Amino acid sequence: MARLFLMALTVAALLAPRPAFAYSLKELLDNRLDPELRYRTLETPHFWIHYPEGLEEMAGRISPIAESAHERVTDALRVEPQGRTHLVLAHRSDQPETFTFVFPHRQIFLDITLPHLGMGMNDFADWYEWLLVHEYAHVVHMDLTTGPARALSAAFGSWLRPNMTTPSWVKEGLAVHLESTLTPKGRGSGSLYRMMARVAVAEGVLESPDNASLDTMANYGRSTWPWGIRPYLYGALFMKSLASLAPEALPRFIAGTARSGPFALEEGLRRAGLPELEAIRTRALQDIRAQAERELEVIRRTPQTRLEYLTHTGFLHYGTTLSPDGRWLTISRQRPEEDDAIFRFPIEGDQVGPPELVTTRSTGYQTSYSRSGRFLVFDQMHRARHYLVSDLYIYDLKTKDFASISPWFRARDPDVHPDGKHLVFVANVQGKNRLLKSNTAWEEVEDLLGDVGDRRISAPRFSPDGTSVAVMLHDSKTGGEDLLLAGPEGTEVLVADGAQNRTPSWTPDGRYLVFASDRDGVFNIHALEMATRRLYRLTHTLGGLFHPVVDPSLRWVYATSYGARGYDVVRFRWEPRDWTLIWEPPAPEPANAPEAPWEYWPLAWEWAPEPDSAPEATPVEAPVEEVAAKGEDAAPSEPAPPAGAVYQGWRSLAPQYLVPSVLLRPGTYQLGMMLGAVDPLFLQHYELVLRYDLATRLPVGRLFYYDARGPWALDAVLEHDAVPLGAEARLYRSLGGRASLNIPLGAEHSYTWLRPGLKARRIDYAGRTVEAGGELALISDTEFRQLGYSFAESGSYARAGVEGWWNFARGTALMTARLSLRTHQPLLWHRHVLHLELEGAAYLLGRQVPNAVFAVGGQESFPFSLRSPLLLHGYSPNAIATPQALVATAHYTFPLAELGRGLGTLPLSLQRTSAALRLQAAAIDSLRPERLPLSAGVELHQDLMVGDLFGLSAQLGVYQGVPALGGGLRFLFMLTSNEGGVESAAERGGSRPVH
Numbered sequence: 001m002a003r004l005f006l007m008a009l010t011v012a013a014l015l016a017p018r019p020a021f022a023y024s025l026k027e028l029l030d031n032r033l034d035p036e037l038r039y040r041t042l043e044t045p046h047f048w049i050h051y052p053e054g055l056e057e058m059a060g061r062i063s064p065i066a067e068s069a070h071e072r073v074t075d076a077l078r079v080e081p082q083g084r085t086h087l088v089l090a091h092r093s094d095q096p097e098t099f100t101f102v103f104p105h106r107q108i109f110l111d112i113t114l115p116h117l118g119m120g121m122n123d124f125a126d127w128y129e130w131l132l133v134h135e136y137a138h139v140v141h142m143d144l145t146t147g148p149a150r151a152l153s154a155a156f157g158s159w160l161r162p163n164m165t166t167p168s169w170v171k172e173g174l175a176v177h178l179e180s181t182l183t184p185k186g187r188g189s190g191s192l193y194r195m196m197a198r199v200a201v202a203e204g205v206l207e208s209p210d211n212a213s214l215d216t217m218a219n220y221g222r223s224t225w226p227w228g229i230r231p232y233l234y235g236a237l238f239m240k241s242l243a244s245l246a247p248e249a250l251p252r253f254i255a256g257t258a259r260s261g262p263f264a265l266e267e268g269l270r271r272a273g274l275p276e277l278e279a280i281r282t283r284a285l286q287d288i289r290a291q292a293e294r295e296l297e298v299i300r301r302t303p304q305t306r307l308e309y310l311t312h313t314g315f316l317h318y319g320t321t322l323s324p325d326g327r328w329l330t331i332s333r334q335r336p337e338e339d340d341a342i343f344r345f346p347i348e349g350d351q352v353g354p355p356e357l358v359t360t361r362s363t364g365y366q367t368s369y370s371r372s373g374r375f376l377v378f379d380q381m382h383r384a385r386h387y388l389v390s391d392l393y394i395y396d397l398k399t400k401d402f403a404s405i406s407p408w409f410r411a412r413d414p415d416v417h418p419d420g421k422h423l424v425f426v427a428n429v430q431g432k433n434r435l436l437k438s439n440t441a442w443e444e445v446e447d448l449l450g451d452v453g454d455r456r457i458s459a460p461r462f463s464p465d466g467t468s469v470a471v472m473l474h475d476s477k478t479g480g481e482d483l484l485l486a487g488p489e490g491t492e493v494l495v496a497d498g499a500q501n502r503t504p505s506w507t508p509d510g511r512y513l514v515f516a517s518d519r520d521g522v523f524n525i526h527a528l529e530m531a532t533r534r535l536y537r538l539t540h541t542l543g544g545l546f547h548p549v550v551d552p553s554l555r556w557v558y559a560t561s562y563g564a565r566g567y568d569v570v571r572f573r574w575e576p577r578d579w580t581l582i583w584e585p586p587a588p589e590p591a592n593a594p595e596a597p598w599e600y601w602p603l604a605w606e607w608a609p610e611p612d613s614a615p616e617a618t619p620v621e622a623p624v625e626e627v628a629a630k631g632e633d634a635a636p637s638e639p640a641p642p643a644g645a646v647y648q649g650w651r652s653l654a655p656q657y658l659v660p661s662v663l664l665r666p667g668t669y670q671l672g673m674m675l676g677a678v679d680p681l682f683l684q685h686y687e688l689v690l691r692y693d694l695a696t697r698l699p700v701g702r703l704f705y706y707d708a709r710g711p712w713a714l715d716a717v718l719e720h721d722a723v724p725l726g727a728e729a730r731l732y733r734s735l736g737g738r739a740s741l742n743i744p745l746g747a748e749h750s751y752t753w754l755r756p757g758l759k760a761r762r763i764d765y766a767g768r769t770v771e772a773g774g775e776l777a778l779i780s781d782t783e784f785r786q787l788g789y790s791f792a793e794s795g796s797y798a799r800a801g802v803e804g805w806w807n808f809a810r811g812t813a814l815m816t817a818r819l820s821l822r823t824h825q826p827l828l829w830h831r832h833v834l835h836l837e838l839e840g841a842a843y844l845l846g847r848q849v850p851n852a853v854f855a856v857g858g859q860e861s862f863p864f865s866l867r868s869p870l871l872l873h874g875y876s877p878n879a880i881a882t883p884q885a886l887v888a889t890a891h892y893t894f895p896l897a898e899l900g901r902g903l904g905t906l907p908l909s910l911q912r913t914s915a916a917l918r919l920q921a922a923a924i925d926s927l928r929p930e931r932l933p934l935s936a937g938v939e940l941h942q943d944l945m946v947g948d949l950f951g952l953s954a955q956l957g958v959y960q961g962v963p964a965l966g967g968g969l970r971f972l973f974m975l976t977s978n979e980g981g982v983e984s985a986a987e988r989g990g991s992r993p994v995h
Helices: 002-015 025-030 056-077 127-143 148-156 168-182 191-202 230-243 249-259 265-271 277-299 624-630
Strands: 039-043 047-052 085-090 099-101 107-111 316-322 328-334 341-348 356-360 367-369 375-384 387-396 401-405 411-416 422-429 432-439 457-462 469-474 481-487 490-495 501-506 512-517 524-529 535-537 545-550 556-563 566-573 580-583 657-665 668-678 684-693 698-707 713-725 730-745 752-765 767-781 796-807 812-826 833-845 854-857 880-882 884-903 906-924 934-946 950-961 969-977
Touching: 025 713, 039 056, 047 056, 056 085, 056 127, 056 168, 056 249, 099 127, 107 127, 127 168, 148 657, 168 230, 168 249, 191 230, 191 277, 191 556, 230 249, 230 277, 249 265, 265 277, 316 367, 316 545, 316 556, 316 566, 328 367, 367 411, 375 411, 387 411, 387 422, 422 457, 432 457, 432 469, 457 501, 469 501, 481 501, 490 512, 501 545, 512 545, 524 545, 657 684, 752 796, 767 812, 854 884, 880 884, 880 906, 906 950
Parallel strands: 047 085, 085 107, 411 457
Antiparallel strands: 039 047, 099 107, 316 328, 328 341, 341 356, 367 375, 375 387, 387 401, 411 422, 422 432, 457 469, 469 481, 481 490, 501 512, 512 524, 524 535, 535 580, 545 556, 556 566, 657 668, 668 684, 684 698, 698 713, 713 730, 730 752, 752 767, 767 796, 796 812, 812 833, 833 884, 854 880, 884 906, 906 934, 934 950, 950 969
């Protein structure tokens, strides 16, 4: 029964007005790579590596790492994909945008950007090795087919992949497990995931719905902690327990699910000869609890540091910063239902007031005050045409406006010099990090560290006297974070012990450098005394402490602390007499004296190195070149890779999928197939739908083609259809085609397009007309809708256009005008939004032509697919045929519940439940009251996620139209895809006036 239910939902996705896996024009344009770049392809035994010119060095660096990932993953899973996998390299975003799919072809898209510290991806040694092992694990897992699925997939394409339908905790858990066992460091063996599991056990929430519950573990969108991390964290721990059952447990498991039908996780376990899912869950929970209790037993031997909590809401608080006078504590906060933002707490003596909103920020974690405390500097991402760029923003706290923004610096982690005239920051240059210094006019740029290879630089902070900068530098061999001091006399290594030594900050007198470190397996606060180089541990905590800053009076240390709700802001007393000395420079030893053993792993961590294999502490006086060399392979350098060939996307455009296509309408249904393909760079795409209408006995269908290789993207549609129109349900048959260009206007930040095009059509309704002409439209689109949800939440959409036609039979000209306006106004209450919409169309010339009509009306309920171009609920579909019409809509939506959970073990997640009120009025021919059809209705919306593959929105509505004008009480049930955003009828490919 469960299988039939989920398969029915899959069919529903195929029957939706736009299939869940179809690409809309809006998606293609929004995610378009820079067409001005020239792309090349490097071929290796198992990959096609596509990259723009300028990234040849990176492609050569990536190619052996990708081949190594292939070898390790296929050996671990005992399976090897057939043919090559596409690997696309881009320098599009300053925050890693990486995704992997096997439909319509196998591909990994990789932005050559190192992750910033606040993203939570910190448990890696070599970034690209770690990333490619994780992503290629997805490829091998999801691409695997055996048994009948293999034959079906060979015939119909890669959409028939049973492992694509496994829950996200299986897919992500497997990838995290392999990243942790096949590379030197991964999240599954890292102190952060152990912290989260340990705290869940200590606070008694491990088996709660917010943690290791089967009906929520697969849910990315559940808006409770551990928000977004849940599938990775508990999936990895479950996969670890599953792998421990037998040496070949994981290969057997993925082979079993690959042989089963879609969503058949239990059947896959049975085929693999493994225990049932509930038994595996029970064992995994036992393993998690046993490990956590061992750790807790060790930690509790020492008294815990007393913490005073300043927040109690959890989620993500990070980047603590104090104003120079100590009167303001600033933090960045991230929560699922609110915009990311910067807050500050007022401080008077020992009293801390409630937080105040400073400003929103899209990304980033670090902030810095100017010397006067009037300006706050931070980084965030913004969209610039084809790129997502991180720049530095100087915010005036007095005027509450931005005083300056860096000009495309691709920069993050700023810190202001004590003189208030200079800044230090980390820049992203061709995928590598540079530590740069400039003045506040963004001039006189100075490189402080030079080229450090693929090692990440993070969290620079000026010393109080402004002569030096303390900064984090990732160690690509141990996976640790080293602390360096860049000063006028060169660069000195301060701490390089293989641990993650994070977010350094100075005491106001410059005597100590304070930072968080997991050198004993738990993140605690440490202090390095700069004069003696003695290292002290300041805290002892059960969870973890991060982002420390010391107030100017040396009375308090402010930080963030991890608990079962997430990260909260805390403080504790600055008490040097309570500190623990854990390292000091050794006294001079005789020449042949043995080295002191490593002794800072007191907890019995499963992943802790043995004493004789632990990372060696780098001496304080070691030169920076020595530390840099630790991240480089000792093997002889490989010969230069062969030059890549010119990218030829057309080679990938053979049909990649063949999918059944069914369209139901009252009195008829259409049966057929859909086939299509897209190239690896998504610069070319086509989709052909061919169906047969059983009532009219006519072939119908649609061909869509998209080409973005030039500066202006081209899209073209050829479509044939037949629909009932008007009160008599008279057949309206149309054959039409169009070709349009999409010309971006304005500056890089503009969302405005000019859309000229050519059109032709043949219409059979009141006689036959054949017409040809052109169109010109202006489009502005700033709508924002959270992925997977029904409604846009902010922004606006405007489209105004004219079409000119020449009627060949009558020898007359026709002209039409179209208008589409949408705006989304957030109200005072959270996620309450008022949507205002105006849709209109009119024949300006040629009204005497019999077929010069537009259709106004409602739509049929699912599974039927018949929707009026000008939508007016409370009326039959296409009920009104008129040469001009204008429909105004006021739509008020508000949330009822954030469910964020599934139905038992079914891979179906119920997301947000919303309600809505809708009022509509239409002007038909004139503004006379008797010609103003009205409509009012109430709606209930339920957002769904099916198998972590596609999102659907279920809508139930009741509407009342005006009976005298053909309206009435109408009920509507719709099940539609909510992937890819909102798009107009024209963008869906409709060149005809009725569909």
